Amino acid sequence: MLLEVKNLKAEVAGVQILKGVDLTVRAGEVHAIMGINGSGKSTFSKVLAGHPDYTVTGGTALFEGKNLFDLEPEERARAGLFMAFQYPVEIPGVSNSALLRLAYNTLQNERGLEELDPLEFDDLVQEKIKVVEMDPSFLSRSVNEGFSGGEKKRNEILQMAVLEPKLAILDETDSGLDIDALRIVANGVNSLLTADNAVVMVTHYQRLLNYIVPDYVHVMDGGRIVRTGGKELALELEARGYDWLRAAA
Amino acid sequence: MNQAKQQCFEQLLLGKTVNSKGWLNDVRVAALARAQALSFPSERHDDWRFTDLSPLFQHSFQPVGSFARLSLGDIEQFLVAGAIRLVFLDGCFASELSDLTRAERGVTVAPLADRLGDKWVETNFGRQAPYQQDAFVALNTNFFEDGAFVHVSSEVAVPIHILHIATKRDTPSAVYPRCLMVMEPNSRAAVIEDYAGHSNDMGDGVYFSNAVTEVVLKDHAQLQHVRVQREEKNSFHIGHCSVSAAKGSVYTSTSLAFGARVSRHSLHITQQGKGAEMHLNGLALVAGRQIADTHTQIDHAAPRGKSVQLHKCIADGSAHAIFSGKIIVHTGATGTDSTQSSRNLLLSGKARIDTQPQLEIFNDDVSCKHGATVGQIDADALFFLKSRGLTEERARNLLTHAFAAEIIDKIPAPALVASLNRTILDERMSGVRS
Numbered sequence: 001m002l003l004e005v006k007n008l009k010a011e012v013a014g015v016q017i018l019k020g021v022d023l024t025v026r027a028g029e030v031h032a033i034m035g036i037n038g039s040g041k042s043t044f045s046k047v048l049a050g051h052p053d054y055t056v057t058g059g060t061a062l063f064e065g066k067n068l069f070d071l072e073p074e075e076r077a078r079a080g081l082f083m084a085f086q087y088p089v090e091i092p093g094v095s096n097s098a099l100l101r102l103a104y105n106t107l108q109n110e111r112g113l114e115e116l117d118p119l120e121f122d123d124l125v126q127e128k129i130k131v132v133e134m135d136p137s138f139l140s141r142s143v144n145e146g147f148s149g150g151e152k153k154r155n156e157i158l159q160m161a162v163l164e165p166k167l168a169i170l171d172e173t174d175s176g177l178d179i180d181a182l183r184i185v186a187n188g189v190n191s192l193l194t195a196d197n198a199v200v201m202v203t204h205y206q207r208l209l210n211y212i213v214p215d216y217v218h219v220m221d222g223g224r225i226v227r228t229g230g231k232e233l234a235l236e237l238e239a240r241g242y243d244w245l246r247a248a249a
Numbered sequence: 250m251n252q253a254k255q256q257c258f259e260q261l262l263l264g265k266t267v268n269s270k271g272w273l274n275d276v277r278v279a280a281l282a283r284a285q286a287l288s289f290p291s292e293r294h295d296d297w298r299f300t301d302l303s304p305l306f307q308h309s310f311q312p313v314g315s316f317a318r319l320s321l322g323d324i325e326q327f328l329v330a331g332a333i334r335l336v337f338l339d340g341c342f343a344s345e346l347s348d349l350t351r352a353e354r355g356v357t358v359a360p361l362a363d364r365l366g367d368k369w370v371e372t373n374f375g376r377q378a379p380y381q382q383d384a385f386v387a388l389n390t391n392f393f394e395d396g397a398f399v400h401v402s403s404e405v406a407v408p409i410h411i412l413h414i415a416t417k418r419d420t421p422s423a424v425y426p427r428c429l430m431v432m433e434p435n436s437r438a439a440v441i442e443d444y445a446g447h448s449n450d451m452g453d454g455v456y457f458s459n460a461v462t463e464v465v466l467k468d469h470a471q472l473q474h475v476r477v478q479r480e481e482k483n484s485f486h487i488g489h490c491s492v493s494a495a496k497g498s499v500y501t502s503t504s505l506a507f508g509a510r511v512s513r514h515s516l517h518i519t520q521q522g523k524g525a526e527m528h529l530n531g532l533a534l535v536a537g538r539q540i541a542d543t544h545t546q547i548d549h550a551a552p553r554g555k556s557v558q559l560h561k562c563i564a565d566g567s568a569h570a571i572f573s574g575k576i577i578v579h580t581g582a583t584g585t586d587s588t589q590s591s592r593n594l595l596l597s598g599k600a601r602i603d604t605q606p607q608l609e610i611f612n613d614d615v616s617c618k619h620g621a622t623v624g625q626i627d628a629d630a631l632f633f634l635k636s637r638g639l640t641e642e643r644a645r646n647l648l649t650h651a652f653a654a655e656i657i658d659k660i661p662a663p664a665l666v667a668s669l670n671r672t673i674l675d676e677r678m679s680g681v682r683s
Contacts, residue, residue: 049636052628077638089633093651102647103637110638142651159637 002027002167002198009058010047017043019223028195032209033202035220036242041202042086045171049083050076078110082165084156086172091143099143100125100162107163128161132188150181157188169200174208186211206238221246253306258288261423264392265312272371280380280390287384299571299603300542304511305485310423310457313339317416321346327445330664332410333358335397339416340424342395355403361396369400369431377463377491385487389425389461396427405438408662412443421455428462432470439473439661446481454481462490466498473501473661480508488514496522503659506533506541513542520554531560532656535568542571549582558589561656563649564600573605583614591621594652650674
């Protein structure tokens with residue numbers, strides 16, 4: 001079992017957002033969590049990644065059997081958890097390639113493997129960058145500085161490609177993408193999927209799921225997962241909206 | 250004046266008498282008299298009220314008696330590849346560590362003591378630095394033993410590295426580095442003044458480095474002037490630099506303060522001729538109990554001058570960084586274009602930064618902009634980096650370095666940029682936070 005979340009409750013600034021979330025993710029699976037704005041789906045991603053603004057008030061989350069909430073954000077990353085940010089931050093003065101190498105070598109250390117020097121790493125990253133069809137000139141630029149919305153999202157997937165996480169949570173990675181960028185991002189994610197890793201997509205819209213086909217679709221509402229189904233559930237949501245589920249919940 | 254302060258100053262006045270002949274002897278005598286009259290600045294003095302010098306007064310500084318022997322291997326970490334190099338140990342010229350082979354026609358780089366008969370030295374020495382008003386400048390002017398003389402009348406392709414190294418010794422010592430640069434019309438050069446401490450196991454590294462630099466830029470001369478202060482953690486560094494900028498000259502200063510328990514750098518530029526340009530980049534990066542004070546003053550005294558200034562302070566631990574930037578636009582300085590920006594990063598709740606932009610404008614035909622900001626490490630960026638596996642400390646170092654890099658990257662010597670960047674990323678901020 002990669003991830004096992006039970007009855008997770010969390011709040012931000014004293015407001016309860018998650019009110020008992022259950023989710024199980026196994027290696028090789030693709031999950032989609034859908035829901036309207038304010039349903040708690042983004043909060044759920046941030047809580048799993050360890051964002052300091054969110055406080056866990058109940059429930060458990062096990063990542064490969066380890067209590068996720070015992071780990072600092074960087075320890076979660078080193079354990080193989082990755083979150084692609086909904087709003088990637090710009091970091092002037094830190095080059096994309098320097099960050100990628102630093103992060104990669106941190107993981108290499110964690111795994112007891114050799115660090116790569118800048119030349120060796122460049123060989124690796126030149127391969128990885130093809131996954132997101134990004135121009136190599138982006139590597140020498142400051143992290144996300146002056147990137148378009150689509151370029152920022154592709155940069156997140158580039159980080160995923162370099163770090164090869166066991167579980168990637170994509171927090172609204174499709175928002176703000178035009179159809180070409182969406183296709184590139186989706187192709188990138190698909191090419192990284194193996195039998196040993198898993199992806200959880202958090203999204204408002206069904207269209208991403210046309211490109212990355214989920215095994216499970218979960219609908220979140222009011223801080224809980226109120227419905228789980230196969231990929232056809234997403235199509236039903238697209239056709240009927242969310243209201244029928246909210247009424248049922 | 251309290252007793253420790255007075256005793257400290259009197260002890261400094263007992264420094265080693267350096268005998269000179271002729272004009273220099275007259276200057277030394279005048280400077281000593283001014284030092285005696287001025288003594289240490291009062292804490293009520295407007296230019297010193299933020300700067301707590303009391304840690305300096307706890308020591309009794311002796312003149313340097315014997316000279317340490319260092320090999321090139323000992324100072325390898327400070328060397329700038331490809332540069333013309335002049336090395337001083339505790340204020341005295343070390344010919345065996347210096348390398349003047351790259352000095353071609355049109356450039357003189359030499360120990361000042363060897364050039365006292367040079368008319369360029371006689372006509373410029375002591376003319377810029379205000380030993381009449383400043384006790385530290387007066388002490389240096391009286392007690393300096395040697396220093397660097399740089400005279401450029403052409404375009405120098407390689408940087409000139411003036412490396413002052415203080416060696417650790419048993420008793421606290423006072424050293425007086427001195428530098429005179431004369432840039433002839435249309436000349437160009439890059440000079441790196443570098444103040445470093447050499448670590449070994451002797452003593453606790455307490456010394457007082459009191460440095461004075463004078464720069465003369467003649468018409469259309471261009472100087473890239475880098476200053477790196479990376480003294481030992483327990484040392485004291487008080488530096489003063491006076492610059493005179495003639496018509497059409499371009500002066501670019503990049504000044505970094507990393508070291509010393511207490512440091513102060515005063516930079517005073519006077520735009521003497523029309524159309525001179527001044528670019529000032531400053532960075533103070535301090536932690537622990539360090540105090541770093543930067544005072545700059547730009548006098549626009551001629552028309553159509555331009556000055557662009559960016560100063561950054563980063564303070565961690567319970568450190569204190571001070572920036573005071575005065576820009577004076579005199580009545581005749583019409584068409585002056587001046588911008589000043591002070592940007593500051595506080596890394597801990599106990600650190601303190603004082604920033605004081607001061608504009609004094611005495612005519613209407615000017616464009617002057619200035620601004621100051623103080624911020625902290627961006628929490629979103631910190632979380633992002635941690636979520637990519639970086640430790641808190643690593644992430645903070647990276648973000649701190651990113652803030653500092655904008656200044657460091659302006660140094661026109663890639664090897665020095667790389668080594669300073671490495672120092673900050675790997676060592677500077679680790680273990681000194683308190």
